[in-house]
Amino acid sequence: MLREIDFFFYIGSTYTYLSVSRVERIAAREGVSLRWRPFHVRAIMIEQNNRPFVGKPVKLQCMWRDMERRANRYGIPFKSIPDYPVDPEGLANRVAVLASLEGWCPEYTKATYRAWFLENKAPEDAQHLRSILSRLGKDPDATISQADSQKIRQRYDSETEQAKELGIFGSPTFMWGAEIFWGDDRFEDAIDWAKSHPS
Amino acid sequence: MLREIDFFFYIGSTYTYLSVSRVERIAAREGVSLRWRPFHVRAIMIEQNNRPFVGKPVKLQCMWRDMERRANRYGIPFKSIPDYPVDPEGLANRVAVLASLEGWCPEYTKATYRAWFLENKAPEDAQHLRSILSRLGKDPDATISQADSQKIRQRYDSETEQAKELGIFGSPTFMWGAEIFWGDDRFEDAIDWAKSHPS
Numbered sequence: 001m002l003r004e005i006d007f008f009f010y011i012g013s014t015y016t017y018l019s020v021s022r023v024e025r026i027a028a029r030e031g032v033s034l035r036w037r038p039f040h041v042r043a044i045m046i047e048q049n050n051r052p053f054v055g056k057p058v059k060l061q062c063m064w065r066d067m068e069r070r071a072n073r074y075g076i077p078f079k080s081i082p083d084y085p086v087d088p089e090g091l092a093n094r095v096a097v098l099a100s101l102e103g104w105c106p107e108y109t110k111a112t113y114r115a116w117f118l119e120n121k122a123p124e125d126a127q128h129l130r131s132i133l134s135r136l137g138k139d140p141d142a143t144i145s146q147a148d149s150q151k152i153r154q155r156y157d158s159e160t161e162q163a164k165e166l167g168i169f170g171s172p173t174f175m176w177g178a179e180i181f182w183g184d185d186r187f188e189d190a191i192d193w194a195k196s197h198p199s
Numbered sequence: 200m201l202r203e204i205d206f207f208f209y210i211g212s213t214y215t216y217l218s219v220s221r222v223e224r225i226a227a228r229e230g231v232s233l234r235w236r237p238f239h240v241r242a243i244m245i246e247q248n249n250r251p252f253v254g255k256p257v258k259l260q261c262m263w264r265d266m267e268r269r270a271n272r273y274g275i276p277f278k279s280i281p282d283y284p285v286d287p288e289g290l291a292n293r294v295a296v297l298a299s300l301e302g303w304c305p306e307y308t309k310a311t312y313r314a315w316f317l318e319n320k321a322p323e324d325a326q327h328l329r330s331i332l333s334r335l336g337k338d339p340d341a342t343i344s345q346a347d348s349q350k351i352r353q354r355y356d357s358e359t360e361q362a363k364e365l366g367i368f369g370s371p372t373f374m375w376g377a378e379i380f381w382g383d384d385r386f387e388d389a390i391d392w393a394k395s396h397p398s
Contacts, residue, residue, distance in 0.1 A: 050255050058368050059249055062379055069378075069388065169257050179268075180261055185384050189268065 003194050004033040006175040008163050010041035011092045011112060011123050012085055013171035014067060018184040020113045021076045024106060030191050036105040038096035040160040041171040042085075048169055070184075082120045090156065092123035094147040095133075097156045107136055202393050203232040205374040207362050209240035210291045210311060210322050211284055212370035213266060217383040219312045220275040223305060229390050235304040237295035239359040240370040241284075247368055269383075281319045289355065291322035293346040294332075296355045306335055 007023060009016045027034050045051060053060040064081050071078035087093055092112060099105040111132050115121040121128045130140035146152060163173070167180055174181040174190035177197065181190035206222060208215045226233050244250060252259040263280050270277035286292055291311060298304040310331050314320040320327045329339035345351060362372070366379055373380040373389035376396065380389035 048255055048257055050258055052251075056247055056249050056368075058247055058366055062366065062368070062381055065379070066381070066385070069392070073388065073391075167257055167261065169255075169261070180264070182261055182265070186265070189272065192272075193268070 003031065003198065004035050005190055005194055006037055006173075007034045008037045008039050008041075008168055008171065008173040008175065009109070010039060010171040011096055011109065012087045013041060014063060014084065015184045016172045017113050017117050018067070018070055018074060018076060019172040019187060020109050021071075022074055023187055026187065026191065030195065032191055032194055036096075036100055036109065037159055037163075038093050038100060038105070038109075038156070039163045039168075039171075040090065040093065040156060041163075041169070043160055044164050044169055047164075050169055077114075077118055079118050080120075082116050083122060086116065086122045087124045089124060091144070091147060092129065094152050094156050095129065095143060097159065098143065098147050098152050101155070104136060104138070108132070111136065202230065202397065203234050204389055204393055205236055205372075206233045207236045207238050207240075207367055207370065207372040207374065208308070209238060209370040210295055210308065211286045212240060213262060213283065214383045215371045216312050216316050217266070217269055217273060217275060218371040218386060219308050220270075221273055222386055225386065225390065229394065231390055231393055235295075235299055235308065236358055236362075237292050237299060237304070237308075237355070238362045238367075238370075239289065239292065239355060240362075240368070242359055243363050243368055246363075249368055276313075276317055278317050279319075281315050282321060285315065285321045286323045288323060290343070290346060291328065293351050293355050294328065294342060296358065297342065297346050297351050300354070303335060303337070307331070310335065 005027070007019070009019065023034060053063065068078050070076075096105055096109055096112075099108045112123045112129075115128065115132065116123055123129070126144075129144070133140040133143050166175065168175070168182075170182045172182075172184055172187075174187055176190055176194040179190070179193055179197075181187070181193070204226070206218070208218065222233060252262065267277050269275075295304055295308055295311075298307045311322045311328075314327065314331065315322055322328070325343075328343070332339040332342050365374065367374070367381075369381045371381075371383055371386075373386055375389055375393040378389070378392055378396075380386070380392070
């Protein structure tokens, strides 16, 4: 039986770096499949007045230190705090939406997160984005053009709308049935839940 | 060598129920001591405009469901969502401050959290608080009078001020040296850090 956990994420979320770097290996080991679903969490957060770090420097500082320690704990490279926030126009995320439809979303998302966190390259930077797409064997012009198309913009919006209707408000979120597991630190909970509630 | 982790908490924090119910057993197993330090996290949160649930019904609902699942995971009883918020005047927390000075803070805090979560008894309710104090072998009148004294009020304030200066903004927070671990779900990280950084 195929077990599939929805992995809702937003390129620009900080803790999502940890998930992007580790969920595949764990899911494979546990016999669980993941469906990578990029969505516009920032729109939902603004709408719900849920801004965990904007104007909260003490909490922000603690988050980065926690990220660094958690990365070390997981054996995930962490160099320094990258520029943040990123992707104001949503291009990097719309490329992820296209990639999710075409089957190369994990590779792209991992590459863009690694470059963001380890080389401080903004995911939406045009030259950098083209370089990543080339390395993935994609035509940069055609891909960016598709990511800018109405079809992909609408898909991004509809995925965001669906996430919101499901009660999702943060990235990463793992969903199994009606159960919402928010946060990289709840991925193991989601896996255990999926395995113990197979139907 | 004595290893002591500061356990900053506020009676009224939801996730603190999980910590109060489980940290002693784990700390004992791991050979780590805990110093229970009640503080007024709500004052810090208001000052820092950090209100995770006020006006955020979607996030609030997710938190309670997560609490319930986590309680089940840990084998901690969870009956239903209790009334929230509690202790508007700070009496229940000031009793905890007194208890922390006199050595009965864990017993009191566990008793008041159990009653809040399992019987929906507000920690500050006078009749209920007196009953808890009696069961702990304390004189209710004398204890409440001390908790209302200037000395204990000042201690509550100074502990809160110190927590704020340390960069603490949430409950529960575990602190070892300069490292801040925020959240019940970071207790194991704090333990591991303390054990691997003994000096």
